Amino acid sequence: MIKQYTYKFRLYPNKEQAAFLDNQLGSSRFVYNFFLERAVNLYEVHNIKFNYYESKKIIPLLKKGFPFLKGCNAQSLQASLKNLDAAYRNFFQHRSKFPNFKKKTDSNSISVPQHFGVIDSILSIPKLKSGIKVKFHRRVNETVKSITITKNQSGKYYVNMLVEKTFAPLSETNKVSGTDVGIKSFAAITSGEDANNAVTIKVDNPKYLIRAQAQLKKLNRQFAKKTKGSKNKVKFRKRLSVLHEKVGNQRKDFLHKLSSKMINDSQVIVIEDLNIRGMVRNRHLSKSISDAGWGSFAGMLAYKADWHGRNVHKVNRFYSSSKTCPVPGCGYVYKELKLSERLWVCPECGTTHDRDGAASQNLFLEGIKIRQELPELTPVEYAPAGTQSIVYSRHTSKQEALQFIGE
Numbered sequence: 001m002i003k004q005y006t007y008k009f010r011l012y013p014n015k016e017q018a019a020f021l022d023n024q025l026g027s028s029r030f031v032y033n034f035f036l037e038r039a040v041n042l043y044e045v046h047n048i049k050f051n052y053y054e055s056k057k058i059i060p061l062l063k064k065g066f067p068f069l070k071g072c073n074a075q076s077l078q079a080s081l082k083n084l085d086a087a088y089r090n091f092f093q094h095r096s097k098f099p100n101f102k103k104k105t106d107s108n109s110i111s112v113p114q115h116f117g118v119i120d121s122i123l124s125i126p127k128l129k130s131g132i133k134v135k136f137h138r139r140v141n142e143t144v145k146s147i148t149i150t151k152n153q154s155g156k157y158y159v160n161m162l163v164e165k166t167f168a169p170l171s172e173t174n175k176v177s178g179t180d181v182g183i184k185s186f187a188a189i190t191s192g193e194d195a196n197n198a199v200t201i202k203v204d205n206p207k208y209l210i211r212a213q214a215q216l217k218k219l220n221r222q223f224a225k226k227t228k229g230s231k232n233k234v235k236f237r238k239r240l241s242v243l244h245e246k247v248g249n250q251r252k253d254f255l256h257k258l259s260s261k262m263i264n265d266s267q268v269i270v271i272e273d274l275n276i277r278g279m280v281r282n283r284h285l286s287k288s289i290s291d292a293g294w295g296s297f298a299g300m301l302a303y304k305a306d307w308h309g310r311n312v313h314k315v316n317r318f319y320s321s322s323k324t325c326p327v328p329g330c331g332y333v334y335k336e337l338k339l340s341e342r343l344w345v346c347p348e349c350g351t352t353h354d355r356d357g358a359a360s361q362n363l364f365l366e367g368i369k370i371r372q373e374l375p376e377l378t379p380v381e382y383a384p385a386g387t388q389s390i391v392y393s394r395h396t397s398k399q400e401a402l403q404f405i406g407e
């Protein structure tokens, strides 16, 4: 399986190179903002929509009006316009909000689609005579298609190398997992080969992450109190972005480890399709959802599944999984379940459920159904689709079937 993959390495530019990169970053940002503003005006005044090809023709004129752009790689400026085009597309297809103006204090990037090279840990790019030092922490054996140079909020430079990588699919397994985003814990995961041996565990948010988040909150409050434009404010912004970066890296590390383990373990992975933007609006949930990085976790699962031949399924967010009794043959829907209720007793079969656990168990059962429908996975011991109840018919007791472990 050949897939697109990005390597990220830290860059160590000297003073002169950093100044050159800052100028490139600034120019790319300028082009992006210039065309965004123009597009907004054109639309408001003449009702003309943004058009990439029409805008591209203006770049040479722009260089005449703004001579500092001349020191720039023309392809990077074009790439910046392409990014705006992508942002507009995402907006029109309801994938994201209306494009924002880029700020110097944001993380900034420039694309270098061609004419770059790496020899002995030195990166060369167009218009810069000397090469920039790269710290490789792993080997790149593939041909690099294009590169993007980024500067993050704490002032560090990185190079992202886009390659096409061959991934060997993992050997197939009969294991299925269902994962539900937790409110207190990060997630509840039910996994197993069938309902008889399913195990539910709770994955907590790592303690270091909780601590760092508390620190971040405190620093944010202090930052808000500083006078606008003061030296102190600048100092605090820098400290804040360093901490943000640290928390972000720690979270990413945690999510990478968990998603890799899940992909390794299960053939079918079922998660709930949460409307993140809708959820964040709900105050009770906003902290846990946005902080826990559920969106990027779902993204990691999706691309890793793609690399390794696994199946990730998102189940409709209107499917009330935490309200449905997961005991096979019951399936009672407890409509009155409130967000404050951690535990509930099924009025139909008398089983006590933990809300997160019930949700992951239901998603797991959904996964069992999905796996049965996979053409390459139809072992004889499993019931054909449509007669799933046979799978559960050998239960000694309903309660045992979905025992809750990990509490």
Ligand SMILES: [Zn+2]
Pocket: 325, 326, 327, 330, 331, 332, 346, 347, 348, 349, 350, 351
């Ligand atoms: Zn029940």
